[in-house]
Amino acid sequence: MGRPLGKGQFGRVYLVRTKTRPAFILALKTIYKSEVIAAQLEAQVRREIEIQSNLRHPNVLRLYGYFHDEKRLFLMLEYAANGELYRQLAKRGRFSEKRSSRYVAQVADALRYLHSKRIIHRDIKPENLLLGLSGEIKLGDFGWSVHAPSNRRTTMCGTLDYLPPEMVEGRAHNNMVDNWALGVLAYEFICGFAPFEDKSGKGGTFMRIARVDLRFPLGISNEAKDLISRLLRYAPHDRLSFDGVLAHPWIQCYAKAS
Numbered sequence: 583m584g585r586p587l588g589k590g591q592f593g594r595v596y597l598v599r600t601k602t603r604p605a606f607i608l609a610l611k612t613i614y615k616s617e618v619i620a621a622q623l624e625a626q627v628r629r630e631i632e633i634q635s636n637l638r639h640p641n642v643l644r645l646y647g648y649f650h651d652e653k654r655l656f657l658m659l660e661y662a663a664n665g666e667l668y669r670q671l672a673k674r675g676r677f678s679e680k681r682s683s684r685y686v687a688q689v690a691d692a693l694r695y696l697h698s699k700r701i702i703h704r705d706i707k708p709e710n711l712l713l714g715l716s717g718e719i720k721l722g723d724f725g726w727s728v729h730a731p732s733n734r735r736t737t738m739c740g741t742l743d744y745l746p747p748e749m750v751e752g753r754a755h756n757n758m759v760d761n762w763a764l765g766v767l768a769y770e771f772i773c774g775f776a777p778f779e780d781k782s783g784k785g786g787t788f789m790r791i792a793r794v795d796l797r798f799p800l801g802i803s804n805e806a807k808d809l810i811s812r813l814l815r816y817a818p819h820d821r822l823s824f825d826g827v828l829a830h831p832w833i834q835c836y837a838k839a840s
């Protein structure tokens with residue numbers, strides 16, 4: 583058992599090494615069963631484990647297995663050596679377009695894979711992206727993910743910033759919520775703040791999302807604006823596909839090495 587890596591909603595995450603040889607480094611996430619039960623999130627935790635353990639993609643955090651004792655559940659997760667992307671963003675304020683473009687490409691590739699397995703992530707935001715040893719994206723936190731199709735209405739909690747119009751308006755939603763969130767993510771990477779943030783609070787953000795009140799600060803390239811505008815469309819079926827994202831000039835121009 584090594585150092586604590588962080589603290590989650592229901593317990594801590596530790597860096598660990600297996601006793602069996604060859605030794606293997608893992609992130610072990612502990613979850614207190616009593617707290618999950620108290621929060622009535624058993625079904626959600628079960629779903630998170632079931633979904634994540636079946637996924638294999640270089641930009642999706644692997645869940646190798648799990649075990650439990652009387653009190654706790656232990657998830658054996660891939661170790662993301664470079665920690666939270668959110669922390670990098672907070673430290674730098676914003677990212678260069680080159681760096682942003684490469685992150686967006688990796689998230690698009692991970693989401694394309696999830697959608698091909700009929701899984702909607704539904705909680706794409708910088709806090710849920712970890713970084714591997716080479717700085718590559720590792721998409722984690724499948725707590726809100728579901729098997730499509732889903733006609734459920736959203737219970738809104740936490741930040742509104744990444745929710746699409748159909749979710750803030752309480753309508754049915756589909757996998758295109760992730761395409762919208764990718765547009766919000768790209769915007770936040772290059773601008774340093776989310777596109778529909780509003781000083782007046784949640785009501786203001788709500789209105790701006792529902793109207794798709796999208797404005798860009800000065801100094802953003804036309805290619806970046808074009809890609810973001812194609813993802814942030816009111817009608818879900820109008821949003822650019824992940825194939826379209828990966829073929830877009832703003833992604834292609836930074837895709838080559840160096």
Ligand code: AMP
Pocket residue numbers: 587588589590591592595609611643659660661662663665666712723
């Ligand atoms: P979570 O409960 O998933 O929100 O995790 C709490 C914190 O632990 C995260 O914000 C990360 O800082 C850290 N963490 C979680 N999983 C990993 C991992 N697989 N590799 C490295 N750090 C992690």
